[in-house]
Amino acid sequence: MANVQNLSKTRYVRVADQIESMIMRGEWQPGQRLPTLEELATMFAVSRAVVREACSVLVGAGLIEVRHGDGIYVKSFSLDSFLRPIHAAILLAASDARALLEVGMWLEGGIVEQATQRRRRQDCEFLSETLFMMEASREDAGRMMECERQFHVTLSECAGNEVAVNLLRILYQPLTGVMNLLLMDEDFRDEMITLHRALYDSIAVQDGESAKRHIQLYRRRAMDAMRNAK
Amino acid sequence: MANVQNLSKTRYVRVADQIESMIMRGEWQPGQRLPTLEELATMFAVSRAVVREACSVLVGAGLIEVRHGDGIYVKSFSLDSFLRPIHAAILLAASDARALLEVGMWLEGGIVEQATQRRRRQDCEFLSETLFMMEASREDAGRMMECERQFHVTLSECAGNEVAVNLLRILYQPLTGVMNLLLMDEDFRDEMITLHRALYDSIAVQDGESAKRHIQLYRRRAMDAMRNAK
DNA sequence: GACTATTTGTTCGTATGTATC
């Protein structure tokens, strides 16, 4: 394969791209140590400073880890390594937030339908505990948000669909910012608890239609609240 | 606020953190230009090189954009920042075709509902054309697959939800292999055309319920066919 | 625990490429 490089990009970005694709191709395995900056500089025929900047880009992307006095290591792959803290929450445009909430709503509609059928008793117990915690943290918006997230992630795990679990976790990243905003309102917190309690009951008695209705009601409510807040 | 910084971190990471939090706090708005490297260096009392590396980290994180000969800009949030982790999420579970099809089904359930309401006449015309092409390529599984993909992507565009469009595009990549397998069967191809025709008609007359029923029927049919094929 | 080699972190000066007016 010819090493075609876009010359419009700057040097350190090109080097970052090259290192990234080498990692992706598996030439350097996760956990493994990369050559030293010196060696990389020679390898790519650039100065050490350029390699350092390229590495900094990859650090920001969560692909590698640079340890002072030690070396450069490929981060092990997990979904978490891609879930870099999304700063988007605040920068999120209103239209994008709507799109995210909407997709989350559609996704969860299917998730709860499956979850009501596949849930085990132990799942219900765990969901119930989470619900209790949610009700207990009625005064603490932050903890409540965490309970809410926990509840929905657990729910997605019940559905037995790995792709859905991963997607939901990603969608939650930028949404937490939006939700935190909404949870400032005490009435919204109360409403949220009520809806989750109803949702849980539907799942417990395995009424898929009812569960789906409640989850959609909840998400739609959040979308409305967001629209008014902005 | 006291400038409490974790001294275990290196300088450029600390600077990156500081710049990030300033952006988060809205001191620099999306699209706005940051001070020059020189000024940032003075501001944080570090050398230019350190600021440059800090910026490289933020470039990797997709938070800022550095334009040669121009300046440093806060990226207005683009949905692209999601595509990377979402891509990873799908790839991590790509071997599970059932999970992919299921998520696709849930997603498209919402998409068609929106699409029936928001579609314009020109959208219908384009969908109709694609449908004709699909019917014309009854003998060619490859071309048919492409028509099918085109049809569904167009549909998602009608829904006016960019997240959904991107998500569907990504989902289709690992699915093409599976679908190609199913399309080897002539009966399945015929059935597919019939279902798409019915789906199109529902959208044309803006019957959301009917459209949703048909898309779910189609995806469920594909899931069944896949199960039998294995 | 101390010493040493290795490796990354930080700084500065200088030259060059690029965008804007």
Add this chain to the structure above:
DNA sequence: CGATACATACGAACAAATAGT
């Protein structure tokens, strides 16, 4: 076109952290 402002790249030097002896 020229002038200016700015980011990019290089090399050399020293500081600081780490791992191994």
